[in-house]
Each structure stands twice: as structure tokens, then as C-alpha cells.
Amino acid sequence: MLRRYDGNPIVRREDVQPSRKDFRVYGVFNCGAVKVAGEYLLLMRVAERPAAEPGWLSIPVLNEKCDGVEVRRLRTGAPGVDASDPRVVKLADGQLLLTSISHLRLARSRDGRRFTVDEKPALFPATPYERYGVEDPRITLLDGRYWINYSAISEKGVVTALASTADWRAFERHGVMFAPTDKDVCIFPEKIGGLYVCRHRPWAEGLGRAAVWTAFSPDLIHWGGHRHTLSPRPGTWDEERVGCGPPPVKTEHGWLEIYHGANRKGRYCLGAMLAHLKDPTHVLARSIMPVLEPQADYETHGVYAPCVFCNGMVAEDDGTLRIYYGAADTVVACAETMVGEVIESLF
């Protein structure tokens, strides 16, 4: 039902200049998406790492002053250093370090297909909660301002932070929306019952699963009224974890959402769900089978694969949905469908 663009991937690593000369772009993927005055904007996650040095692991971290990235070096194979996952280094005391640091970068297009990538980052790590990077933004237009929530990573954990912009030049930060471990947040494009609404994916340790919850806010800063909304389904493609994607699209049948799910093997697919317009915690329908699974080569080979992950979508006036997604944590791709097709598939 989703038709991949012929030109996929639409943004590749080689299309992105690293933020400094001694860094290499490791992946450009999960992007927020929005259409502003006819222009398509993608706010992409760009993961960078220092150029490889044989015998050393290089760990890029925002420095204590939060005004620049420093590189920590560890001997490869040093005792207690586990680098078996190329994205992560695990130390003997259980501490985790990341081998790349992500920032958010804009790409622009007039047709939604051919994008030009900005030379400089839009949002670069700059707070103590962002020392290991900023990731996976979602964009919601509310009250004339673009609200950007994103994962902020540090030794304190994975939190969701909030920023906003009116002009896509100046960005204002609004602090931490949700404490660790909480990600995959999307804010609804309008208030419901007088409150702002979002989905989030808190991590449930021991009891509970990696499920989607809904929360409410009078001001976008303070959130409460948490309600459990969507669970993984044992034995299916989304048995291990689920998390929401881009902000929901309002349709006459309900709030239409694209979410991601992973199975026990860590294979990420996309599904769709439809929620009640007035009570968004009430899920009316949900994909039995994925609407998109990793099948193309750029989805099944890369930094982390097989994986498709969506946090940006543009709904056109004619009912076309442009679904921008990260493939294999390596590139940005796009697939198209119609709102009506997705809803039909749910019933």
C-alpha cells in the first residue's frame, strides 16, 4: 500500500557535510517533516563519528561546558571494554558510551522528492541532557509556532526534550518533557478537550512492556493524566516494542497515525493506527500486518538493519501521505500512499 519513491534513498551520507572536518557522517536518517509555505523541510538526525584510528575507539561527547564536542579515546580490546555492537561501547561498570553523536540538520525541497541539505546543523547538542546527542525529532505546528520534540541522550539517560521555532532559523529550547527512559513522543496538531495531547513511550522495567502512553498538558511544558494506549502484541511483528511516529493526521474517521514496532529479533516495521477524535486514548483500529517492512536493500543493509523507522510525514490537501522514514539507521527514504487507503486497510 506504501509506494517507495524510485529515487530512494532520497538523502544519503555523502549528501551531508560533517559538522567538522575530522568527523565522518555515519548515518543520516530518522527525520521530522513539515511543509512550510510550499517548501518541504526535513529535520534529519545526522550521526557523526571521528575518523577511525586503528587500535582506538573514539567516543564523541559534548564537553562539560556544553560548547563543543570532545573525543574520548579508549584502546580497542582493553579489558572490560565491550565494543561488540558498533554503535555502543559498554564499560566494565555497566556504563554505556555511544560511538557517534547526533545532531539535527535541515534538508529542503520544492517537490518533496529532491532535497538539498543545509551545510550547518540546525539543532546541535548544547545542554547537559544532550551530551551524547539529539535524535529522532517530531515537528508539530501549534499556535503559529513549530514545536520540535526530540530524544536527548546523556549519561543521565534518554529523555525527551522540547524546542520550538517560528522561522526555522532561531530555535528556543524548553527543557525536558519526560524523564528517562522516554522517547518516541509526538504532539497532536490541536488541543482536545482544552488540553494539548501527546503520545510517548516510557520504558517499563520488569513489569510492563515498551508501550505507547498518552499524556495531556495545559501548556506543552507540564504533562500528566497519563493513559496506557498501545501495547506490543506477543507473537507478531510488533511483539517486543511499539512507539509512535509523526504527529497524528486528523481525518473524518479519527486520528491516523504511523507507528513503529519491533519483534524480538529487533526488526523494525511500520504500522498504522486510528484513534477516536475526541478520546485519543481509544484506539479504534490497528494494522494486523505492517504497512511497511524492510525489504529494499537500503532497508536491510546498513548501520542497524533490518529497520524502517518513521518520525516525519506530510499530509497533502489531496489526501496524499508522504511518509519520510529512516532506513537501516543509514539513509532517508520516502514512500507515498493515500489517507483513504491506509484507513481502508485497517478495517
Added chain:
Amino acid sequence: MLRRYDGNPIVRREDVQPSRKDFRVYGVFNCGAVKVAGEYLLLMRVAERPAAEPGWLSIPVLNEKCDGVEVRRLRTGAPGVDASDPRVVKLADGQLLLTSISHLRLARSRDGRRFTVDEKPALFPATPYERYGVEDPRITLLDGRYWINYSAISEKGVVTALASTADWRAFERHGVMFAPTDKDVCIFPEKIGGLYVCRHRPWAEGLGRAAVWTAFSPDLIHWGGHRHTLSPRPGTWDEERVGCGPPPVKTEHGWLEIYHGANRKGRYCLGAMLAHLKDPTHVLARSIMPVLEPQADYETHGVYAPCVFCNGMVAEDDGTLRIYYGAADTVVACAETMVGEVIESLF
């Protein structure tokens, strides 16, 4: 510095009537505490379980309608059923069940030492988020109302929920304050900078530790502005996790708090901390050594030991602190000290 009461434990299992005849009280422990018109109230966690039946594990769970507890029975030693921890049953699919269900029960005293336990529960599990029980309440008096936050446990995870009462007879529920996994919440007894303030202990998975965070609210329902506040200290008594205890006590030197910490062996001790009056995320001082460690027999033997855990404290006008604490997840005990003594110990 903390002087245990001679009469410890002050509430024992045999002092508590189970909520129904076929249940046994497994533990009466972690209690909120407050002094109301000269009377000391403890809001205690009472863990109950069905009477033992040889060959069966009995799992008490609030039923689907949330109007009564049903007992699920599993064969002892059935394949895939791990009951090696007497408090928990782990199924083959990773699902956890609890072998007891907790409610909150009041005990009353005129002298703060000899308590009479109510015959009936004060707050009994009654929502889908409370199907496995309600635990570890903290009590804060604000605007003439007593606010009670507590851990609500279900198959959806461990959340913090909020209730309130004006008269300790009628209780009103206010939903979920923090999504999973988040507990050890305490609400400050006054607004700071125009906002309500609380500590909480979100669970950080992978990156991050079980640390104390601070959050802010305009209305006690919606919380945000999360700030990392207190971490475990590697190699010490609180190396594995820390969590706050009763609401802070205001002193001229700062907010005085009792918190708990556990080491890697899971031994729970109490510590003290002092935070800036105007910026409670700024910790001025913190116990190097515990202010209370499990040493008495009732602290080192019981359902979970060694363990002392405090979520209730009464500050008297003369500077006396009565620290009510759960010992070994089995009984309630009390220890006394002076505010000045604790603060002196921190410097």
C-alpha cells in the same frame, strides 16, 4: 544519630486484620506519616496474600471490573514458572506476577509511638493501573488538602498515582502522575517560584542510573521541567539506586530530606540530603555514610532484608524528627533525631 524506639517494631503483621478472611497479612511496612490536629496518622502499605495451598502458587489480582480481588492459581514447579523470589512469579514469556497485593491502611496514635490500626483499608486497589496493588504512599499537606502519591502496580508497569483527602475518610483519585517506570515521588509542602515541586525516581534503562529527578507543576496534575538531581555513587552504600523518601522539611539551611539508597547486593539504607530553598535541584550536602542502616533483628530478617525504607516523617515544632520506616518489608518501625543533628552530620 537516629535513635530507634524501644518499642520497635511499632506495627507488626499480627496487628493488622487482613481485608478478607481467606487472606493473610504478609507485611505491613512503608508508610506515609502526618500529624493531624495532634493525632499521628500512618498510611501504611499492607501486603496480603491468599492462605498457602500446598502445590499451588496463588496470585491475587484486582479483577477486570476493578471491583474485587480474584486469585489466580499456578501449579508450583510448572514448566516456565520461576518462583525463586518469594515475592514474584516469573512466567516463561517474561511476564511478572506478584504473590501479594498491597493496599493502604491507616494507623492512629496520640503519642506517635503506640498505634491502633484501622480495621478496614483506606485506599484499596480500584483502577486498571492498580491491579497488582498500591504501595509506598507519601503525604503532603497543601492548600488545606492532604495529597497522597503512591506507586500503582499493574501489568502495564509501575507508575506513580495521586489521590487526595480533606478528612481522611473520603479519598479522591487524580490519575497517573508519572508513567512507567517511576516511583519514590515526594511532593514539596509549598510552591517554589510559583510552581509545585516534586522529586521522582524514573528508571533509566541502558544509559543512566536509578537517580532522583525534580519536576515542577502548576496544578499537581501536569509535571515538567525535569531536572536530574541526585545520582547513585559508585562504590558506596547507595551505588545501585537512590530514591527520595518523605516530603522535604523546610529548615533555615535548606530543604532537609531523608532518602534511601541500595548497594549492588540490594541492601537498603537511609541517607539525608539538604537542598537549596529557592533552587531545590541544587543539592547542598548529602550523607557520606547512611543515617540508618539495617542492624536490628527486625531490619535484617523478614520478607526482604536487609532493608530500611522511609516514606513518612513527622517534624515536631521543637525540632524533633520522627522517622517512620518500613523494616525488611515486614514491619513498621520508628527512629527519632533532631533536625539540627542531621544537618550537622552533613557538613
